[in-house]
Amino acid sequence: MSQTIAKITNRLMEIPVLYGLAQKTIAGPLHRQVEGLIRSEIPDTRNTNVFDVGCGLGNYASLFSNAKYTGLDLDPGYIDHARKLFARPNVSFLVGDAVFPPQVYRAVYPHIQRRPISSSFR
Numbered sequence: 001m002s003q004t005i006a007k008i009t010n011r012l013m014e015i016p017v018l019y020g021l022a023q024k025t026i027a028g029p030l031h032r033q034v035e036g037l038i039r040s041e042i043p044d045t046r047n048t049n050v051f052d053v054g055c056g057l058g059n060y061a062s063l064f065s066n067a068k069y070t071g072l073d074l075d076p077g078y079i080d081h082a083r084k085l086f087a088r089p090n091v092s093f094l095v096g097d098a099v100f101p102p103q104v105y106r107a108v109y110p111h112i113q114r115r116p117i118s119s120s121f122r
Contacts, residue, residue: 016081020057031059038063053098058082061091072096 013019038060042050048067052060055071056078071093073079079093
Protein backbone atom coordinates (compact mmCIF):
# COMPACT_ATOMS: atom_id res chain seq x y z
CA MET A 1 0.00 0.00 0.00
CA SER A 2 2.75 2.50 0.93
CA GLN A 3 4.53 1.82 -2.39
CA THR A 4 1.32 2.61 -4.26
CA ILE A 5 0.92 5.88 -2.35
CA ALA A 6 4.56 6.77 -3.05
CA LYS A 7 4.10 6.09 -6.78
CA ILE A 8 0.94 8.20 -6.93
CA THR A 9 2.61 11.02 -4.99
CA ASN A 10 5.64 10.96 -7.29
CA ARG A 11 3.42 11.08 -10.38
CA LEU A 12 1.45 14.01 -8.95
CA MET A 13 4.67 15.91 -8.13
CA GLU A 14 5.65 15.64 -11.82
CA ILE A 15 2.84 18.10 -12.55
CA PRO A 16 4.38 21.57 -12.06
CA VAL A 17 1.21 23.26 -10.75
CA LEU A 18 0.64 20.54 -8.12
CA TYR A 19 4.33 20.59 -7.15
CA GLY A 20 4.14 24.37 -6.71
CA LEU A 21 1.03 24.08 -4.57
CA ALA A 22 2.67 21.43 -2.38
CA GLN A 23 5.77 23.61 -2.06
CA LYS A 24 3.76 26.63 -0.92
CA THR A 25 1.65 24.59 1.48
CA ILE A 26 4.33 22.42 3.06
CA ALA A 27 7.56 24.37 2.69
CA GLY A 28 6.24 27.94 2.49
CA PRO A 29 7.86 29.25 5.70
CA LEU A 30 11.21 27.69 4.79
CA HIS A 31 11.11 29.22 1.31
CA ARG A 32 10.38 32.65 2.79
CA GLN A 33 13.44 32.27 5.05
CA VAL A 34 15.58 31.24 2.08
CA GLU A 35 14.30 34.22 0.06
CA GLY A 36 15.31 36.55 2.90
CA LEU A 37 18.75 34.99 3.07
CA ILE A 38 19.22 35.25 -0.69
CA ARG A 39 18.12 38.90 -0.70
CA SER A 40 20.55 39.74 2.10
CA GLU A 41 23.54 37.78 0.76
CA ILE A 42 23.41 38.02 -3.04
CA PRO A 43 23.40 41.47 -4.61
CA ASP A 44 21.02 41.98 -7.52
CA THR A 45 23.62 43.66 -9.72
CA ARG A 46 24.54 43.14 -13.36
CA ASN A 47 27.96 41.68 -12.45
CA THR A 48 26.42 38.96 -10.24
CA ASN A 49 25.85 35.42 -11.54
CA VAL A 50 23.43 33.18 -9.65
CA PHE A 51 23.35 29.42 -10.26
CA ASP A 52 20.36 27.71 -8.63
CA VAL A 53 20.96 23.95 -8.54
CA GLY A 54 17.71 22.04 -8.12
CA CYS A 55 15.70 25.15 -8.98
CA GLY A 56 12.41 23.28 -9.37
CA LEU A 57 9.92 25.78 -10.77
CA GLY A 58 12.51 28.58 -10.66
CA ASN A 59 10.72 30.72 -8.10
CA TYR A 60 13.94 32.35 -6.87
CA ALA A 61 14.43 33.87 -10.33
CA SER A 62 11.83 36.45 -9.29
CA LEU A 63 14.36 37.87 -6.81
CA PHE A 64 16.71 39.02 -9.58
CA SER A 65 15.95 41.75 -12.08
CA ASN A 66 19.58 42.66 -12.78
CA ALA A 67 21.77 39.68 -11.85
CA LYS A 68 22.19 36.84 -14.31
CA TYR A 69 20.16 33.94 -12.92
CA THR A 70 20.58 30.37 -14.20
CA GLY A 71 18.32 27.64 -12.84
CA LEU A 72 19.15 23.95 -13.22
CA ASP A 73 16.83 21.02 -12.57
CA LEU A 74 16.53 17.39 -13.64
CA ASP A 75 12.81 17.66 -14.40
CA PRO A 76 12.08 18.95 -17.92
CA GLY A 77 8.47 19.74 -16.98
CA TYR A 78 9.57 22.02 -14.15
CA ILE A 79 12.06 23.76 -16.43
CA ASP A 80 9.45 24.29 -19.17
CA HIS A 81 7.12 25.78 -16.57
CA ALA A 82 9.88 28.04 -15.19
CA ARG A 83 10.81 29.27 -18.67
CA LYS A 84 7.21 30.35 -19.25
CA LEU A 85 6.88 32.08 -15.87
CA PHE A 86 10.23 33.87 -15.84
CA ALA A 87 10.97 34.76 -19.46
CA ARG A 88 13.45 37.62 -19.08
CA PRO A 89 16.80 38.36 -20.75
CA ASN A 90 18.78 37.89 -17.51
CA VAL A 91 17.11 34.54 -16.65
CA SER A 92 17.79 31.13 -18.15
CA PHE A 93 16.95 27.56 -17.22
CA LEU A 94 18.69 24.29 -18.04
CA VAL A 95 17.65 20.67 -17.74
CA GLY A 96 20.48 18.62 -16.33
CA ASP A 97 22.52 17.36 -13.45
CA ALA A 98 24.69 19.51 -11.19
CA VAL A 99 27.87 19.94 -13.20
CA PHE A 100 29.20 23.42 -12.52
CA PRO A 101 29.85 25.58 -15.59
CA PRO A 102 33.13 27.49 -15.86
CA GLN A 103 31.57 30.82 -14.78
CA VAL A 104 32.41 32.22 -11.37
CA TYR A 105 29.55 32.39 -8.88
CA ARG A 106 29.52 34.52 -5.75
CA ALA A 107 27.64 31.96 -3.65
CA VAL A 108 25.99 28.59 -4.00
CA TYR A 109 23.00 27.89 -1.78
CA PRO A 110 22.30 24.19 -1.50
CA HIS A 111 18.66 23.66 -0.64
CA ILE A 112 19.59 21.39 2.25
CA GLN A 113 21.99 23.70 4.10
CA ARG A 114 21.44 27.04 5.80
CA ARG A 115 24.81 28.60 4.96
CA PRO A 116 26.18 29.46 1.52
CA ILE A 117 29.11 27.52 0.16
CA SER A 118 30.91 30.45 -1.35
CA SER A 119 34.64 30.49 -0.68
CA SER A 120 35.58 28.27 -3.62
CA PHE A 121 33.35 30.18 -6.07
CA ARG A 122 34.70 33.70 -5.63
